[in-house]
Amino acid sequence: MKIINARLRHKDQLYTIICENGYFTEVRIQTDVISDECDIDAQQQLLCAPFIEPHIHLDAVLTAGEPRWNKSGTLFEGIECWAERKQMLSESDVQSRVLKAAELLISNGVQHIRTHIDVTDPNLTALKAIAPLKEKLLPYLDLQIVAFPQEGIFSFPKGKQLMEQALEIGADVVGGIPHFEFTREYGVDSMRWVVELAQKHNKLVDVHCDEIDDGNSRFLEVLATAALESGMTSKVTASHTVAMHSYNNAYCSKLFRLLKMSGINFVSCPTENTHLQGRFDNFPKSRGITRVKELRNAGINVALAQDSIQDPWYSLGNGKLLRQVDFALHACHMMGYDDFKVALDFITDNGAKVMNISDSYGIEVGKPANFIVLNGKDDVEVIREQSDVIWSVRKGEVLIERKPSVITQCPKLCL
Incomplete structure (x- = not known):
């Protein structure tokens, strides 16, 4: 495959890119626009590594309103609604919804997904349905599965056993939810147990940590310490x-020192957390988003994610990660030009670090030929215009091709 007239992030020149046998074999600078025979003419638009969705709940996608709507809009009523819907799960139900959501994400340039799957289900129905899909989806995307204890580990009957069973079935990542455990002691113990379990099975860790409007919820310091010491x-x-x-x-001044030393990653879900948080406030109401800008400025890795696609927690998910970047830039006071220039990091390179795939991710000779072409010339234009993904290519094979929207008629105004 040959791609011409492509722009790369943070580069002023145009590039020709050659892919062979599913890998990048040449990335060379062009001296000018060319009209060579090619497979893709990027037409001076931005070519970058695929988008990464590092935090989503595929087991719950497309279930909003089933069996009832989350009328309070709170995280905790969402958990109650899901507990009721969970009883209705079947393999065909789960797989059908997951594949529909995967199509939506792929169409929006996503090729790497980390999904949290609820394992507080004695039958582990969703996990057993989704684990086999990893291989089926591999030509289109990489799927990491988190064993996520939605209703707690220590607070749910046989929670520990279910977590271990989930790893045997095929989970890649150990999850947790310390702020939802019955007591602070349970929450603290669960964090240390999660890290120990991951070490035992050579897995990654991804914890729903302090997802609550309570300034006294401080399990992050426990998780970071466990990560550092282990x-x-x-x-x-x-x-x-x-x-x-x-x-x-x-x-926070004290905490950030620990976070920096620990080397842990962060994922923020801007639209969902702004929607769910602050529900117990009068005015002023909490924004509900972690300190994204401050973490980034401290040199700590932060990625952005959508979290939900039309489920009990968030009914407007649409698979478009550029929306998350746009929202975070506004809500986290990252509206300077320097912020815009690196905005795509939040849904590309930073997500790769979260998923621990940086060694095989990016536009470099020798790496898998996975990339997207966006209808814009740089991060700034892509974010400002909320640009379409016009090509998505994986291992040198085209997944999607889209014609950019074009205005065919518009009045010409003059002073």
């Missing part, structure tokens, strides 16, 4: 961490 460091991810927006700055 040496797991960047193999550990703290998702959501929305309580951080309620921490006082003196505590």
Whole structure:
């Protein structure tokens, strides 16, 4: 495959890119626009590594309103609604919804997904349905599965056994939810247990951590300490961490030192957490997003994710990660030009670090020929225009091709 007239991120020149046998074999600078015979003429648009969705719940996609709507809009009513819907799960139900959601994500340039799957189900129905899909989806995307204890590990009957069973079935990542455990002691113990379990089975860790509007919810310090002391460091991810927006700055100053030392990753879900959080506030209402800008400025890895696609927690998910970037830039006061220039990091390179796939990710000779072409010339234009993904290619094979939207008639105005 030959691609011409492509722009790369943070580069001023145009590039010709050659792919052979599913890998990049040449990335060379063009001196000018060319009209060579090619498979893809990028027409001076941005070519970059595929988008990464590092935090989504595929087991719950497309279930909003089933069996009832989350009328309060709270995280906890969402959990109650899902507990009722969970009883209706079947293999065909789960797989049908997951494949529909996967098509949506692929059409929006996503080729790498980390999904959390609820394992507080004695039958592990969703996990058993989704695990076999990893191989089926491999030509289109990479799928990592998190064993996610939605209703707790220590607080759910046989929670530990279910987590271990989930790893045997095919989970790649050990999850947790310490703020939902019955007691702080349970939450603390669960964090250390999760890290120990991951070490035992050579797995990654991704915890729903402090997803609550409670400035006293401080399990992040426990998770970071466990990651540091165990040496797991960047193999550990703290998702959501929305309580951080309620921490006082003196505590955060101390906490950030630990976070930096620990080397852990963060994932924020801007639209969903803004929707779910602050529900118990009068005014002023909490924004509900962790300190994305401050973490990034401290040199700590932060990725953005959508979290949900039309489920009890968030009914407007649409598979478009550019929406998450746009929302985070506004809500987290990242509206400077320097912020815009690197905005795509949040849904590309930073997500690769979360998923621990950086060695095989990116536009470099020798790496898999996975890329997308966006209808824009750089990060700034792509974010501002919320640009379409016009090509998505995986291992040198075209997954999607889209014609950019074009206005065929518009009045010409003059002063």
